[in-house]
Ligand code: KG4
């Protein structure tokens with residue numbers, strides 16, 4: 476049995492959770508900064524770390540109260556130590572160190588990406604069986620797009636990653652091009668509901684012979700289309716002074732076509748890797764796996780069972796950090812109080 480307090484502050488969510496045995500969520504508190512960053516159209520690092528400082532105490536206290544767990548019942552304190560924004564990571568790591576020191580319990584540093592992977596081990600409704608090995612996991616978030624072969628607990632091989640933008644990043648950038656706001660993923664998904672995914676024939680970089688991804692060509696293709704409309708080439712002659720926001724850029728069709736192109740690339744590579752490595756399951760993780768088109772197409776096209784965490788465990792949270800930490804604790808992999816942040820940590 477393990478009862479772990481987990482803390483996550485790598486980007487713009489201040490989060491704390493209490494997790495039992497790497498599976499049972501006793502509490503999962505997430506204080507989102509989305510409203511604050513929305514006016515900048517993205518995450519503003521200095522603002523993020525300041526908000527973490529304000530929120531971290533109350534968020535941890537809330538997680539403990541909701542879990543009805545006494546401080547002395549905790550077996551370990553887990554915290555994300557990278558990758559992420561340096562100023563944000565520091566707030567979580569220092570808070571976790573303080574608690575570990577005060578309680579005399581082990582500190583466990585967790586890689587944020589490993590956390591996303593372990594969101595698939597959290598039990599949310601009933602007791603469905605845990606994921607089986609080997610598995611292939613697509614981790615697609617705002618900062619990362621990694622295809623990972625998971626042979627066993629804590630035994631990973633990164634097969635491929637993005638050579639340029641992360642999948643979530645390209646959703647965010649294209650949403651900005653289309654004036655859809657921040658965060659881009661959910662905004663594109665909403666706009667795409669009214670659109671025709673075959674309206675625009677956008678490029679899909681298949682990068683044969685590697686498991687890597689590339690999204691920059693797709694992003695540029697969308698930019699070119701937006702420019703064609705805004706530069707007036709496709710405007711009626713009498714509409715040259717029409718502001719962009721009122722001009723007939725086919726936003727829904729472009730959003731749907733773009734979303735389908737990203738989904739095609741992600742699904743194709745993941746399914747090919749699943750066959751090549753003969754895996755027992757395909758796992759999805761990270762903010763982009765909240766995308767319903769991606770979830771739908773993956774389930775439709777995969778020849779293996781597909782597992783996706785519930786929406787609220789796809790985006791950043793501390794429950795997933797607590798799940799990963801359980802397996803570190805079992806393996807005796809704990810850290811000292813000199814644990815440092817690693818903003819560029821890789822899996
Ligand atoms: O995992 P996450 O919460 O934070 C990082 O670790 O980066 O992922 C955030 C990313 C953002 O880029 C956001 O636009 C994207 O996930 N995202 C989505 C959706 N929901 C969030 N992308 C596509 N469709 C969604 N429904």
Ligand code: ZN
Pocket residue numbers: 587591616617761762790791
């Ligand atoms: Zn994340």
